Amino acid sequence: MLRTDILIIGAGAVGTALARELSKFKVKVLVCDKNDDVGGDASKSCSGLTSTSATMPVGTLECKIRTISHTMVDVLCRDLDIPIIHCGSIAPVLTDDQMAQVPKLLDRAWQNGVWDYEFLPREEILEMEPTLNPEIKGGIYSPRDSQINQFLMVVAEAENAAENGVEFMLDCEVTGIETEDGRIRRVITTKGEIEAGWVVNAAGLHCDEIAKMVGECDFTVHPRKGEFYVLGHDTPVKVKHIISSVPTPKTRGVLVIPTTDDNLIVGPTADDVEDKTDRKTTRDGLEEVRTKALEMVPGLCFGDTITQFVGARPARVPEGYNILVSEKAKGYVGISGIRSTGLTASMALAKYIVHEMQGAGLALERKVGWIRTRRGIVKFAGKSDAEKDALIAQNPLYGKIVCRCEQVTEAEIVQAIRRPVGARTLDAVKRRVRAGMGRCQSGFCGPQVIAIIARELGVSEYDVRKRGVAAYMLDRGGK
Numbered sequence: 103m104l105r106t107d108i109l110i111i112g113a114g115a116v117g118t119a120l121a122r123e124l125s126k127f128k129v130k131v132l133v134c135d136k137n138d139d140v141g142g143d144a145s146k147s148c149s150g151l152t153s154t155s156a157t158m159p160v161g162t163l164e165c166k167i168r169t170i171s172h173t174m175v176d177v178l179c180r181d182l183d184i185p186i187i188h189c190g191s192i193a194p195v196l197t198d199d200q201m202a203q204v205p206k207l208l209d210r211a212w213q214n215g216v217w218d219y220e221f222l223p224r225e226e227i228l229e230m231e232p233t234l235n236p237e238i239k240g241g242i243y244s245p246r247d248s249q250i251n252q253f254l255m256v257v258a259e260a261e262n263a264a265e266n267g268v269e270f271m272l273d274c275e276v277t278g279i280e281t282e283d284g285r286i287r288r289v290i291t292t293k294g295e296i297e298a299g300w301v302v303n304a305a306g307l308h309c310d311e312i313a314k315m316v317g318e319c320d321f322t323v324h325p326r327k328g329e330f331y332v333l334g335h336d337t338p339v340k341v342k343h344i345i346s347s348v349p350t351p352k353t354r355g356v357l358v359i360p361t362t363d364d365n366l367i368v369g370p371t372a373d374d375v376e377d378k379t380d381r382k383t384t385r386d387g388l389e390e391v392r393t394k395a396l397e398m399v400p401g402l403c404f405g406d407t408i409t410q411f412v413g414a415r416p417a418r419v420p421e422g423y424n425i426l427v428s429e430k431a432k433g434y435v436g437i438s439g440i441r442s443t444g445l446t447a448s449m450a451l452a453k454y455i456v457h458e459m460q461g462a463g464l465a466l467e468r469k470v471g472w473i474r475t476r477r478g479i480v481k482f483a484g485k486s487d488a489e490k491d492a493l494i495a496q497n498p499l500y501g502k503i504v505c506r507c508e509q510v511t512e513a514e515i516v517q518a519i520r521r522p523v524g525a526r527t528l529d530a531v532k533r534r535v536r537a538g539m540g541r542c543q544s545g546f547c548g549p550q551v552i553a554i555i556a557r558e559l560g561v562s563e564y565d566v567r568k569r570g571v572a573a574y575m576l577d578r579g580g581k
């Protein structure tokens with residue numbers, strides 16, 4: 103039987119940030135996830151904003167943790183080579199009703215210590231962002247909101263944690279937890295039993311199911327679905343800032359987001375649904391996004407859409423961040439309520455959880471020689487001819503373009519597979535190096551990526567999956 107000091111269930115933004123934090127200490131840490139890759143569920147399909155706490159409920163744990171975490175983002179990006187753009191956000195005010203909300207929003211931001219959240223007059227806002235609807239009455243400018251590459255953030259934290267000794271078990275679903283004399287003993291998974299001193303439930307949307315396994319579930323979690331469009335690089339109307347609807351207590355509303363890879367993401371909706379597996383876009387949801395986005399940025403070209411996707415926020419009832427260090431099942435730590443803010447909050451949340459675990463008796467001794475930094479895979483796209491020549495001289499596979507849309511080379515794909523916690527599926531390659539992210543959505547490069555994955559992993563091409571348990575790319579045709 104596998105044995106570990108700490109088992110983290112869930113390799114999303116929260117689980118991997120915690121794994122990295124714990125990798126600073128002399129403890130054995132194992133992260134398991136039911137998915138085939140790190141990146142989580144909500145984490146990989148969110149808006150990717152790292153924002154201030156301007157719109158947070160005042161005085162809550164969520165607000166406090168997010169405020170601290172937001173100040174830690176730049177150091178994380180520097181240390182782990184994570185792409186981020188510091189573009190700031192603008193919420194254009196279009197109606198009298200929205201105008202009436204402005205003083206309340208500014209007051210809340212003030213109480214949350216976000217003192218650079220300001221209402222600016224129409225002319226100033228239009229000068230900053232000329233693509234906005236000229237009918238606006240003004241706008242709320244939040245200069246410290248940024249867009250981070252959410253896929254690479256989680257991958258980078260996982261790679262760095264792995265380099266520091268954390269182990270990852272993927273395609274590994276937790277199905278039960280056994281306790282003995284009021285203490286956690288064993289965790290039952292689809293890959294066998296694991297004996298663990300501590301179990302941290304970072305299972306996002308499914309954290310209630312894990313909590314029930316130890317009898318510590320006095321809440322429910324349901325998906326709050328968000329639908330998005332992705333527009334291609336060449337769309338003629340782009341924005342320089344994150345354009346956000348005037349926020350409501352439930353959501354920041356529809357956003358138009360410039361990404362670190364020069365796409366535009368437009369969305370999300372915020373619809374409470376029951377089915378945790380529902381990732382279907384809907385005609386109504388997409389129409390709502392389109393209408394609201396066009397009210398703010400009338401020139402957006404939805405004809406340049408290359409794909410649409412859905413993310414599911416883990417909405418807790420009752421709501422709010424909740425970190426439970428169990429008395430009933432000693433060694434169990436439950437994390438719940440990390441709904442729309444968890445990407446930004448994950449760094450400080452990880453430190454808070456470690457602190458709580460220490461308070462409950464976890465003895466932690468710091469390691470000497472902890473590796474703080476990690477470098478990302480060098481991209482071929484966007485380099486000068488001289489830089490491209492130098493890359494090819496270093497590694498001839500940089501001379502072989504596999505994904506034409508995004509100009510991704512075989513060298514990058516091979517590195518994505520060979521790195522610690524490397525890619526095993528088409529989607530995992532796509533998230534790391536963008537092969538298949540472009541207009542043709544892997545129509546051209548898909549077969550080549552399958553062949554490279556098969557070669558690198560020493561498996562048959564028939565065994566290569568898009569993602570998930572049984573999503574094989576090739577049909578054996580009865581063979």
Ligand SMILES: Cc1cc2nc3c(=O)[nH]c(=O)nc-3n(C[C@H](O)[C@H](O)[C@H](O)COP(=O)(O)OP(=O)(O)OC[C@H]3O[C@@H](n4cnc5c(N)ncnc54)[C@H](O)[C@@H]3O)c2cc1C
Binds near residue numbers: 141151328329416
């Ligand atoms: C539409 C949308 C927009 C958002 N926008 C933002 C934003 O702009 N900024 C921001 O900061 N936050 C945003 N968020 C919120 C943010 O994405 C989440 O708060 C954060 O990603 C939660 O991370 P997590 O690790 O808790 O959950 P997840 O990323 O969902 O990870 C949980 C992991 O647990 C695994 N798991 C579940 N059950 C089991 C099991 N039984 N066994 C093994 N593994 C299991 C899952 O496979 C998954 O990988 C948004 C979310 C959505 C959906």
